[in-house]
Amino acid sequence: MELSILIARTISIIYVSTGIAVIIGTLDYNKIVKGLIDSQALNFFFGAVAITAGVFLVEHHNLWEQNWTLIITLISWGLLLGGILVVIFPKFLARYNQLIKNSRLLGAFMTLFGLLMGYFGFFK
Numbered sequence: 001m002e003l004s005i006l007i008a009r010t011i012s013i014i015y016v017s018t019g020i021a022v023i024i025g026t027l028d029y030n031k032i033v034k035g036l037i038d039s040q041a042l043n044f045f046f047g048a049v050a051i052t053a054g055v056f057l058v059e060h061h062n063l064w065e066q067n068w069t070l071i072i073t074l075i076s077w078g079l080l081l082g083g084i085l086v087v088i089f090p091k092f093l094a095r096y097n098q099l100i101k102n103s104r105l106l107g108a109f110m111t112l113f114g115l116l117m118g119y120f121g122f123f124k
Helices: 002-024 029-038 042-060 068-089 092-101 103-123
Strands: none
Touching: 002 068, 002 103, 029 042, 029 092, 029 103, 042 068, 068 092
16 A cells, blocks of 8 residues: 555656646647657657656556555556557557646646545645
8 A cells, every 4th residue: 555655645746746737837838749640759758758657657556446556557558558558559649638638637637636646645
């Protein structure tokens, strides 16, 4: 459970800070993804980092329990599979980016999700 708390705290800080930056306009998610799509090297690097993080998290936090830690397990598998897709199919991010029309809405979702993970990591 200590690992779950550490991961929840890390996810919380990343998502809340990124979400707020997207909401206030200092970070444009669509431009970031476009930059990744336009650069084969960055696209590969992003995929490799996602695979590395995914493998680490799946190896150390593959808990299929019916509680909040399942969220971390699903994120772990998502990172691993998403990273593999990005490396094998570099245009995968372009398709994903087409789904995101409203960056501020994404920022609000990220902030709320980060607060939820912060609740589990810092207060539960």
